Amino acid sequence: MDIHHLVEMANNIGAFFAAEPDKAKGAQGVASHIKSFWEPRMRREILSYVDEKSGEGLSELVLSALRTHRKELTP
């Protein structure tokens, strides 16, 4: 999968949940959305990207969501 596309998709999700005043709740929203709608290979690749490239290009909220909720996001 094109990682740049996945990063863009994740950031778009993050931009929606950024409206949530409670940042932890926003991160939970991002994680739940990715868990609900991303096929496992997409989740694996974005998590690997966080590991290998420190999530370069991912918004702060998305990065926080992926790191905080890593366990539930891992297929």
Next chain:
Amino acid sequence: MQSIIANDLGTPERKSGKSISLEVNGVQVTVPEGSSVMYAANVAGMKVPKLCATDNLEPFGSCRLCLVEIDGRRGYPASCTTPAEAGMKIRTESPKLADLRRGVMELYISDHPLDCLTCPANGHCELQDMAGVVGLREVRYGYDGKNHLHEQKDESNPYFTFDPSKCIVCSRCVRACEEVQGTFALTIDGRGFNSHISPGQMQPFIDSECVSCGACVQACPTSTLMEKSIYEMGQPDRTVTTTCAYCGVGCSFIAEIKGNSVVRMVPNKNGMANHGHSCVKGRFAFGYTTHPDRILKPMVRQSIDDRWKEVSWEEAIAHTASEFKRIQQKYGRSSVGAITSSRCTNEETFLVQKMVRAAFGNNNVDTCARVCHSPTGYGLKTTLGTSAGTQAFDSVMDADVIFIIGANPTDAHPVFASQMKRRLREGATLIVADPRAIDLIRTPPHIEASHHLQLRPGTNVALINGIAHVIVTEGLANDAYANERCEPQEYQTWKDFVSQPKYSPEAVEKITGVPADTIRGAARLYAKGPNSAIYYGLGVTEHSQGSTMVIGMANLSMATGNMGREGVGVNPLRGQNNVQGACDMGSFPHELSGYRHISDAKTRELFEKEWGVKLDAEPGLRIPNMFDAALDGSYKGMYIQGEDFVQSDPNTQHIEAALRNMECIVVQDLFLNETAKFAHVFLPGSTFLEKDGTYTNAERRIQLIRKAIPPVAGKADWEITMDLSNALGYPMQYDHPSQIMDEIARLTPTFAGVSFEKLDKLGSVQWPCNDSAPEGTPTMHIGKFVRGKGHFVLTEYVATDERTSSRFPLILTTGRILSQYNVGAQTRRTENVMWHEEDILEIHPHDAEHRGVIDGAWVSVASRAGEIVLRARVSERIQPGVVYTTFHHPDTGTNVITTENSDWATNCPEYKVTAVEVTPVSKLSVWQEHYREFTDQQEALLPGKMGS
């Protein structure tokens, strides 16, 4: 000519809580107050002779044939225009009445060609019938007087003929055009003997405002307006009631058939979605079903450069199953998937997703709703609790304010648009939010929007937040409703959110281009209601914030208390006939039927028990993800039922590259469509006329389609899927689609009460249909929302990543037109091409002048994704800085230039916003040249064609 099985009550049925009783020819009859004497007589079983009256038009009283006698009244009133009153005693037959009627008929017949035996309406002509009914035996005036018998026919319309020599000037066509269609294209020109029907300003039909809906043809009591198909084929001898396979309105039709040939499609007066009306597509554009381009035998090939080989059904199915098994063995279980179609039936889409989940063993199934209304599903489920519109179409007749956002109903949902126009003529007010001036902004003589919010493409969410800001800050919200029906804390948080200065009308004007005062005016009007209804289309969903906008509209509706009764709500206008149904049936990779997430163990268990197989709990790939996975080599096989994403999905070149990287693409379709040119297996599909099943329209109405003729290629689509599943090793055995619906009902709570037997009996039902609502649910969220409390969600405006620049300074937005349908695979193979033979670029005069573009010239439209060339139309319909085109013709390649930007929640593509530049050119684009070459090459590879 009405349907050959029509039962005409003469004047419309009146809705009234009060009934009255009267006596007709000594028979007591009870009818709703407001009914006509003619209606009462018909209900009593007494046919009154008539010519100008018909029960889908208001009474007119011109033919003087329906005269009756009423005790205590002088004279002989026309029964069509005389209201029935309690206690009336009416006689429909007497010597005097017979004498009067014969006199009227004599006058009619003295100026009518007596060519009944060669007339296309012979046997179904109301004039002929009435001559018989009144006992006409002679015409004392003779036939040599001044007459209209030599008037010339108007054959300009491709579908019907206007023969003025047979016209009795009853005005039914004129009134049908006004009352039913709302176009006002016809008039009676002249006076007295010179009175005649005139399309437009004495123009041929084709040059007038006529939209070819067929209402006038249906209304005509003679053969003055008559389908050319009846001239050519003769009259039909049997009928099958079925449902249109074009847009999401879901019009019910009576297919009139001779042998195994459909002669004509007549809109069904009992159809609950269309009430006897139709549009040019459903009424006339069915010629594709017998078009010679149809492929009628299964075909296979190893590579897309190989010649197609015709094979038996058994061989094609065995080969396909073997390929999918090989791919899964080599690349893994998740390397294959399928796409269901909104064109196919509920039963067919249900079977495809079942096959994917049970036979492929994964959840890689998606549907074309991905690229149109997937944000509707997400947004409405999030806020209200279910992925569907809230109202029936008829609800619009109770709306006081109609707010159309990003939809063009007169082109894309014309039959519902006619109903909407009826309500507007009655006095409802209209707000339109659209970058382009759609016809409903101003349609003389009676339609004019109070506000046109002509926003910049991509700024919907800012606009809805601005409207919410006005409503909340001016105290126009319905706090009592929202606090009771929704989560109060969330409601307060939302109010605080939209009240921020950044969403004030002045701030929003800077983003959207819509003047602050217009935003205020529209917001106040919507809030004032009292019944305000939102209708929206792809101008909402096909954006990077498509889901956010759907949520924003639901928020607004809840905040103003416009939910849970007639005349209000949030109503998606679905593009295709079965978008709603395809989504309901579990076509999405994360959901089983009834919108239940695949990760829900209890739901999975229910299906596992019924299907006898373990299901994967993880969501599968969505369509755009499938292309990405194909490019990275992890997705290699795909079964595509009735979809043509090479033409319809964005960034064509990206898709083509993905498909070229796959090993087994199976296309099940009617034609060698654009996707099939990349396929390895072709399975010939069946049209809606060739199978049984159900469609669910935009108002959640489930309706039967019935097999009118046998499948031309031998199998209905559900049979093909069943065969494939069996060959894959997962057994399926159904004898009829009704058994599939029974299974759907067992597994899907909202469909629990649905069966073919019930649909046959009731005509249709709107889901939810279960023990709580055995005859369905026209209006949702009455008393409480499906999810319990309404859920307000914050909708921050986020500008799209697709930005204009000095290189791409214009925004392209795409849409549809009346005569063509989606990728045009069907309508391009009908006479509808007469109205739209190519896609055209609309460009504002300022932008055109700046670029040296003149009307009708070839222009290049280039984006970051690609370049196409098409003709320009200089038009003020579109605002400066924005250009517009359609995507109905594959050789245009509109989606070569659209991008992969998509809705954050659902990946629905952002078709509505593409930064482009327009320049005058004199030759096709590189892609278009390549397309022509590739198409020629692929067509030459078909059996029987000379190949290179």
